[in-house]
Amino acid sequence: MNGTTQPVRYRIRPARLDDVGGIFRLLQFYSDRGILLPRPESDIYHSLRDFYVIHAQDRIIACAALLIYTKELGEVRSLAVDPEYQNLGLGYQLVNQLEEDARGIGLTKLMALTYVVDFFEKLGFRVVEMNQLPEKVWGACINCPKFQRCDEIAVLKYLI
Ligand SMILES: CC(C)(COP(=O)(O)OP(=O)(O)OC[C@H]1O[C@@H](n2cnc3c(N)ncnc32)[C@H](O)[C@@H]1OP(=O)(O)O)[C@@H](O)C(=O)NCCC(=O)NCCS
Numbered sequence: 001m002n003g004t005t006q007p008v009r010y011r012i013r014p015a016r017l018d019d020v021g022g023i024f025r026l027l028q029f030y031s032d033r034g035i036l037l038p039r040p041e042s043d044i045y046h047s048l049r050d051f052y053v054i055h056a057q058d059r060i061i062a063c064a065a066l067l068i069y070t071k072e073l074g075e076v077r078s079l080a081v082d083p084e085y086q087n088l089g090l091g092y093q094l095v096n097q098l099e100e101d102a103r104g105i106g107l108t109k110l111m112a113l114t115y116v117v118d119f120f121e122k123l124g125f126r127v128v129e130m131n132q133l134p135e136k137v138w139g140a141c142i143n144c145p146k147f148q149r150c151d152e153i154a155v156l157k158y159l160i
Pocket of ligand 1: 079
């Protein structure tokens with residue numbers, strides 16, 4: 001809030017090269033706490049065009065990326081909101097933006113691997129068994145440090 005009763009509005013925009021450091025720091029904050037998977041800076045450069053960011057007070061306060069797996073399926077990746085800016089609707093805004101993009105390019109399903117099931121359920125996602133996800137997802141999982149002891153929960157939303 002901004003000191004009045006009006007909520008502050010934050011603008012989402014596609015990420016730019018000079019956002020990489022800020023995205024990296026935000027994701028690292030959560031990966032240090034075991035909440036998100038660690039992502040090297042080089043990986044953020046590679047997938048920069050998948051990212052949206054929200055910026056305030058000269059720093060990146062929220063980010064998320066859309067990863068495409070198959071003709072039907074995309075994933076919400078690297079969703080993070082700075083702790084000082086949580087519960088202001090930024091997480092919703094980002095997932096809605098990714099959903100709009102996913103629909104726009106013809107994806108029919110959007111998934112996430114997450115610990116915040118309630119957050120995604122409020123957005124219409126439902127919990128699914130990991131084995132309902134296609135092999136391509138598992139292909140990505142093989143490179144994950146948590147592969148042998150994955151405790152994340154898969155959630156899925158049909159976009160049609
Ligand atoms: C999960 C996260 C992205 C939510 O972002 P946010 O901007 O605080 O969420 P919003 O303000 O948009 O909240 C939307 C709703 O989800 C709820 N919510 C927010 N965080 C939640 C959480 N951690 N667990 C359950 N529900 C949550 C809110 O109460 C709100 O509900 P309401 O509409 O009934 O009031 C943020 O807490 C975060 O960055 N967490 C750490 C990283 C993480 O877990 N990312 C997800 C990886 S898939």
